[in-house]
Amino acid sequence: MVTRDDIRQLLAIGPNEVLYATVALTTDPAANPRQEYLIRFKNLWRDAVATRSRREQAALRKDHQSIVHLLETRSRDLRRGLVVVSCQARDFWYEAHVQVPVRDQVLLARRPAVGPLLDLLDTYQRYCAVLVDRETARILLIHLGEVEEYTEILSEVPGKHRKGGWQGLSQSRYQRRIEDKVRIHLDAAVEALRDFVRGEEQIERILLAGPVEARSRFKQRLGPSLRRLLKGEFDLEMTAPPDEVRRATLEAVEEVERAEEAGLVQEAITASRKGGPGATGIDDVLAQVQAGNVRRLLVSPHARARGFRCSHCRAPVREAAGQALGRCPYCNQELQPVQHLVQLLMQDAANHGARIDIVEGVPQLEEVGGVAALLRY
Ligand SMILES: [Zn+2]
Numbered sequence: 526m527v528t529r530d531d532i533r534q535l536l537a538i539g540p541n542e543v544l545y546a547t548v549a550l551t552t553d554p555a556a557n558p559r560q561e562y563l564i565r566f567k568n569l570w571r572d573a574v575a576t577r578s579r580r581e582q583a584a585l586r587k588d589h590q591s592i593v594h595l596l597e598t599r600s601r602d603l604r605r606g607l608v609v610v611s612c613q614a615r616d617f618w619y620e621a622h623v624q625v626p627v628r629d630q631v632l633l634a635r636r637p638a639v640g641p642l643l644d645l646l647d648t649y650q651r652y653c654a655v656l657v658d659r660e661t662a663r664i665l666l667i668h669l670g671e672v673e674e675y676t677e678i679l680s681e682v683p684g685k686h687r688k689g690g691w692q693g694l695s696q697s698r699y700q701r702r703i704e705d706k707v708r709i710h711l712d713a714a715v716e717a718l719r720d721f722v723r724g725e726e727q728i729e730r731i732l733l734a735g736p737v738e739a740r741s742r743f744k745q746r747l748g749p750s751l752r753r754l755l756k757g758e759f760d761l762e763m764t765a766p767p768d769e770v771r772r773a774t775l776e777a778v779e780e781v782e783r784a785e786e787a788g789l790v791q792e793a794i795t796a797s798r799k800g801g802p803g804a805t806g807i808d809d810v811l812a813q814v815q816a817g818n819v820r821r822l823l824v825s826p827h828a829r830a831r832g833f834r835c836s837h838c839r840a841p842v843r844e845a846a847g848q849a850l851g852r853c854p855y856c857n858q859e860l861q862p863v864q865h866l867v868q869l870l871m872q873d874a875a876n877h878g879a880r881i882d883i884v885e886g887v888p889q890l891e892e893v894g895g896v897a898a899l900l901r902y
Pocket of ligand 1: 835836837838839840853854855856857858
């Protein structure tokens with residue numbers, strides 16, 4: 526799990542005379558069955574080192590080797606996203622595997638670049654899932670595709686059938702007593718949730734799981750501020766094994782995020798059709814990125830486009846335009862062919878302050894070529 530503490534430690538490394546390579550890569554083995562990330566990495570690396578001195582390039586060779594070695598031989602460790610910071614000259618290596626896709630980039634600087642990690646922490650919200658029934662409650666923290674148990678509340682609620690010391694009570698008194706216990710339990714669970722949400726974890730969304738009856742009673746007890754954070758519900762047996770809890774919880778999180786992302790994609794498509802602040806398709810989006818007009822860039826990890834890059838102003842240029850003009854449309858200098866126009870597009874958009882969302886599993890985005898944008902104006 527990537528934490529703010531990782532970032533603090535990386536920031537504590539002061540500027541050096543040697544270069545640190547920071548690499549972020551979408552490595553999802555399911556979406557990259559032929560290790561396509563290796564090619565994307567090598568392309569980005571080549572571009573990044575091209576402007577460096579010979580001495581720097583020589584020193585970076587070992588970093589390149591180590592990262593290629595990781596990608597080639599440790600595919601079992603790979604998850605959906607990877608961030609590596611490498612400085613072999615200083616014997617430094619940091620790697621984080623995350624359950625979410627990340628924006629491909631290679632950054633070379635005299636200290637670790639924490640941008641990719643900050644992007645991850647900022648883009649992916651923290652969820653908490655409450656699993657609740659009549660006598661137990663569990664609170665889980667979900668961030669970047671990891672699930673961590675925060676607390677468990679076990680209340681003693683007698684079963685529905687009388688036993689032992691309850692013999693003397695009449696049926697109705699007995700039922701009332703059970704109900705009292707359940708109410709106390711649910712109140713305690715709501716209180717624990719409130720503490721957790723107000724704590725330092727910065728929870729922005731809540732999911733609710735468990736038997737329907739307990740869920741609805743729990744929900745009634747949430748005040749307006751907690752209810753506002755409630756984004757979804759799902760069925761789950763309280764006795765489910767940890768793997769099952771993890772799987773069901775992550776599925777619920779993905780459902781919430783996919784719905785939100787699908788909403789953004791639809792917003793971009795509709796706006797673009799109506800001539801409003803939206804753009805779709807690589808050509809249209811590229812033009813808007815160049816104009817510095819992209820507020821939010823939505824990119825499918827499967828989006829691919831070839832094109833050119835200006836040798837002088839570094840502007841990415843679409844294949845057709847590059848072939849037609851033969852020269853950079855912005856500064857009239859020579860163009861170099863590139864295989865990874867989408868990565869350049871993302872880099873440029875980020876440099877202009879756009880927020881970048883890697884959007885997976887939204888068919889409407891694939892239909893417009895895997896790239897869409899919400900514009901500033
Ligand atoms: Zn140019």
